[in-house]
Amino acid sequence: PSFWRRFVVAFNKSDKWLQDGDVTMESFVNRIYPYVEGCGLMPIIVGTPFDPKGSVRRDREAGIASFKAVSDEYREADSREDDVYRSFFSTVDIRSSTEAVLRNNFLGFNNLLGTVDALVVERDFGNFERIAQKLYHISDKTAQTIEKLEMKLEFLGALRNHTRLFLTDLFSDVKKIATTDAGGGPVLATVDIDEIRAFGNNALTEEIEFAFGHRDVNATPSLWETDTFGGYYDPDRIYKGQTRQGVDHTALWTKEIFNTIERLKSPQAGNSIDYLQKELVGGKLYERAVAVWSSSLYSFLAPSEDDLLRLANIVGTNTEINDPNRHDFLKATRLMEVYVMRLVPALQYLCQKLEFLLLKIFDTAWRARRKIGNNKELVEVISEPYFRGEARKHFRESVRRSAAAAYATSLADLNNDVSKLLPYATDSAAVSGMLFAFPDAADSILNLHNEYRNVFANAVKKKVTQHMNEIFLDEGLPTVLKGIEDGINVIATAGSIDPLLVAGLGTCREMVSSTWKNSRADKARGVDERMEERDERLLGFTCVLYSHFLPRFIATIDSRMRRELWGSVDDTRAIEDIREAVMGSSIFKSASFKVETIKAQIESLKLKEANVREAYEKLTAVRQEFQDDVPQCDEDYQAPVCGA
Numbered sequence: 001p002s003f004w005r006r007f008v009v010a011f012n013k014s015d016k017w018l019q020d021g022d023v024t025m026e027s028f029v030n031r032i033y034p035y036v037e038g039c040g041l042m043p044i045i046v047g048t049p050f051d052p053k054g055s056v057r058r059d060r061e062a063g064i065a066s067f068k069a070v071s072d073e074y075r076e077a078d079s080r081e082d083d084v085y086r087s088f089f090s091t092v093d094i095r096s097s098t099e100a101v102l103r104n105n106f107l108g109f110n111n112l113l114g115t116v117d118a119l120v121v122e123r124d125f126g127n128f129e130r131i132a133q134k135l136y137h138i139s140d141k142t143a144q145t146i147e148k149l150e151m152k153l154e155f156l157g158a159l160r161n162h163t164r165l166f167l168t169d170l171f172s173d174v175k176k177i178a179t180t181d182a183g184g185g186p187v188l189a190t191v192d193i194d195e196i197r198a199f200g201n202n203a204l205t206e207e208i209e210f211a212f213g214h215r216d217v218n219a220t221p222s223l224w225e226t227d228t229f230g231g232y233y234d235p236d237r238i239y240k241g242q243t244r245q246g247v248d249h250t251a252l253w254t255k256e257i258f259n260t261i262e263r264l265k266s267p268q269a270g271n272s273i274d275y276l277q278k279e280l281v282g283g284k285l286y287e288r289a290v291a292v293w294s295s296s297l298y299s300f301l302a303p304s305e306d307d308l309l310r311l312a313n314i315v316g317t318n319t320e321i322n323d324p325n326r327h328d329f330l331k332a333t334r335l336m337e338v339y340v341m342r343l344v345p346a347l348q349y350l351c352q353k354l355e356f357l358l359l360k361i362f363d364t365a366w367r368a369r370r371k372i373g374n375n376k377e378l379v380e381v382i383s384e385p386y387f388r389g390e391a392r393k394h395f396r397e398s399v400r401r402s403a404a405a406a407y408a409t410s411l412a413d414l415n416n417d418v419s420k421l422l423p424y425a426t427d428s429a430a431v432s433g434m435l436f437a438f439p440d441a442a443d444s445i446l447n448l449h450n451e452y453r454n455v456f457a458n459a460v461k462k463k464v465t466q467h468m469n470e471i472f473l474d475e476g477l478p479t480v481l482k483g484i485e486d487g488i489n490v491i492a493t494a495g496s497i498d499p500l501l502v503a504g505l506g507t508c509r510e511m512v513s514s515t516w517k518n519s520r521a522d523k524a525r526g527v528d529e530r531m532e533e534r535d536e537r538l539l540g541f542t543c544v545l546y547s548h549f550l551p552r553f554i555a556t557i558d559s560r561m562r563r564e565l566w567g568s569v570d571d572t573r574a575i576e577d578i579r580e581a582v583m584g585s586s587i588f589k590s591a592s593f594k595v596e597t598i599k600a601q602i603e604s605l606k607l608k609e610a611n612v613r614e615a616y617e618k619l620t621a622v623r624q625e626f627q628d629d630v631p632q633c634d635e636d637y638q639a640p641v642c643g644a
Contacts, residue, residue, distance in 0.1 A: 078110055139613055142608055196279055203273065239403065274291075301339055339553070351404075390585045402571075413556045508543040
């Protein structure tokens with residue numbers, strides 16, 4: 001842009017110069033021409049504003065001159081200069097129109113001040129659009145903030161209704177995810193793949209996170225480290241009505257946890273359990289967890305030489321236990337009672353594991369639910385960490401109550417299984433009731449019962465003998481097989497034979513082989529052969545009990561956990577209690593304070609928005625008022641560069 005739009009050259013004391021009498025029109029033009037044409041500057045010819053002998057000059061220098069005195073002095077100087085300019089122009093040959101242009105635009109203090117003002121206004125209005133856009137942006141942003149705060153006020157006004165609805169939908173989502181109920185798919189559709197990878201677990205990382213509180217498969221602590229468990233699992237936490245277990249059982253189960261993790265780490269971990277290697281946040285979380293736990297249980301309760309010692313100590317002075325006709329049945333019952341006691345830390349572990357998984361599902365449902373509709377605004381109004389913490393706390397407490405109930409009833413079920421271990425004995429309710437209901441067919445019922453019992457038992461014993469011989473080849477286990485046959489007879493007499501029994505016997509090979517070899521070594525040292533043969537027979541008998549009863553135990557526990565613990569997410573009364581507990585918590589106590597705070601913020605922002613809008617309107621009005629007075633110039637004018 002040309003210089004004249006940015007600078008003004010004031011030729012002060014020009015009144016003295018013009019009064020010298022030597023100034024011609026040519027010298028006058030030559031004086032200002034280089035600035036106008038050479039540098040594109042705007043020259044204003046002015047005189048001396050203050051009388052050197054006057055008091056105003058001294059007062060101004062001292063900073064005590066009044067505004068009126070200064071203004072009067074400027075008017076007097078302008079008048080004095082005007083006389084000088086008129087006198088000068090009367091002595092030179094100049095057209096009246098040219099004289100008028102010079103006097104009206106380039107001479108005197110009024111022109112100097114007016115030109116400066118015009119340049120200032122023009123420059124300011126050159127920035128008008130930028131300033132206007134800035135003011136508009138501030139006004140618009142402030143209005144949006146006010147709108148958001150007013151929405152928060154609206155939420156706070158109906159906070160309880162919004163919260164109740166949110167919690168209802170949240171726990172409905174928990175149920176859908178946990179039970180793969182209808183609608184679970186759409187809920188999980190809001191969970192993107194990155195979330196699943198970030199929060200989902202495969203079977204290994206799930207076990208590690210639950211037990212140790214992290215998901216690093218390479219950072220599993222040593223079995224012998226103190227304070228081993230740092231995750232959700234707490235072996236010292238007991239449920240109401242639970243008796244604390246001895247160190248022996250808990251320590252053995254702790255070792256089994258480490259064994260399970262090592263099996264899950266193994267490349268040979270098969271695919272017999274669904275989604276073992278997949279990161280899950282829903283779907284078959286329950287089924288996979290119970291299956292992994294069952295694998296631990298099979299290993300934990302596998303028959304060992306310790307069972308022989310337990311069976312030996314069952315023998316006493318009780319006449320029934322030494323009755324040849326009831327000996328095996330009663331020993332089986334006692335051994336089952338031992339198994340139930342050893343199950344306690346494992347059952348506690350499973351209950352806590354399912355608690356942990358339900359809380360993980362709660363977290364998934366929360367993340368999904370907050371993305372829907374206005375829920376994000378709702379949780380932010382209440383304060384998300386506090387709101388989520390309260391809801392999760394009450395959900396956890398409810399789940400723990402369900403876990404305690406499931407634990408207690410599972411133990412009761414197991415004890416009932418022991419008492420009804422062989423439900424089809426002749427004096428059982430099932431058989432005696434049938435005989436009483438059909439007295440004319442009583443003999444036929446008993447005969448058929450005995451006949452087919454023998455058929456099933458003989459068929460199974462034949463197959464098991466063949467199977468065991470194939471497993472152990474030439475190791476020769478006649479006494480062990482006799483114990484297996486005796487066990488099958490007991491089950492066939494008053495129970496039911498499942499194909500899993502035969503399959504399970506194959507898993508006993510390592511224990512049977514090791515114990516049999518130890519027995520042979522003892523015999524070589526002269527240990528009573530008759531007693532060793534009894535132990536070998538008991539060994540086979542124990543294998544049958546393990547293969548028959550443990551699947552029944554697992555099925556019983558699975559049924560109870562599925563219904564009472566995992567199914568608690570479908571308990572309408574329990575969910576209502578959780579919701580009311582959250583509604584009755586202190587999350588609403590700060591609502592009134594927030595209302596007053598937000599109202600104050602809105603009032604402050606409205607004042608700000610009004611001030612900004614007023615500034616915008618004033619700026620628009622000023623532009624309209626002065627736009628015709630702003631000096632115009634030719635934008636294409638290119639002034640030559642001024643020489644040195």
